[in-house]
Amino acid sequence: MPFRRAIRPPVARGVGRLKFHRFEGDARYCLSGDPTRLDNSPKGIRGWIETDAETAARAFAALEGFLTLESGQRFRLRFLAHTAGTEQAYFEMWALSRALPR
Numbered sequence: 001m002p003f004r005r006a007i008r009p010p011v012a013r014g015v016g017r018l019k020f021h022r023f024e025g026d027a028r029y030c031l032s033g034d035p036t037r038l039d040n041s042p043k044g045i046r047g048w049i050e051t052d053a054e055t056a057a058r059a060f061a062a063l064e065g066f067l068t069l070e071s072g073q074r075f076r077l078r079f080l081a082h083t084a085g086t087e088q089a090y091f092e093m094w095a096l097s098r099a100l101p102r
Contacts, residue, residue, distance in 0.1 A: 012069075018049060020065030020077075023058060027051040027067075031093065035073060044092040046080075056082055056089040067093065 012035060018027040033045035049059065049067070059065060060082035068074045074096055081090040 014070045016070060017068040018051070018055075018059065018065060019068075020059050020062040023055065023062075025051075025055070027055070029067060029069075035069060035075065035093065038075065038093065038095040039097065041095075044078075044094040046090065046092050048088045048090045050087050051089075053085055053087050056087055057084065059089045065091075067091075 012029075012031040012033075014029060015026055016029050018025060018029075028050040029047055030050075031045055031047035035045065038045065049056065051059075060079045063079055065077045065079065066074055067077055076094045076096055077091040078094070079089050079091045082088070
């Protein structure tokens with residue numbers, strides 16, 4: 001059986017508009033997949049935001065939020081992890097048309 005190399009998903013980076021409970025502002029983001037494919041996908045894609053440490057901690061504490069990309073596309077976020085004192089919060093991103101899995 002020939003060895004097949006896994007294909008890496010495209011990575012998208014940019015500055016978007018982050019919104020969660022009592023916060024709305026700009027944040028840098030990095031995505032591990034192509035956000036244009038989320039509408040027809042039952043799976044989300046993972047990524048992270050970079051902002052100041054306090055905002056990253058508040059985003060993680062909020063658990064859910066929204067991210068509007070530079071293209072104008074808007075997505076749901078479920079925050080998965082954050083290390084205290086760091087500027088990153090990690091999330092899984094879903095199309096607005098999909099309910100977040102429980």
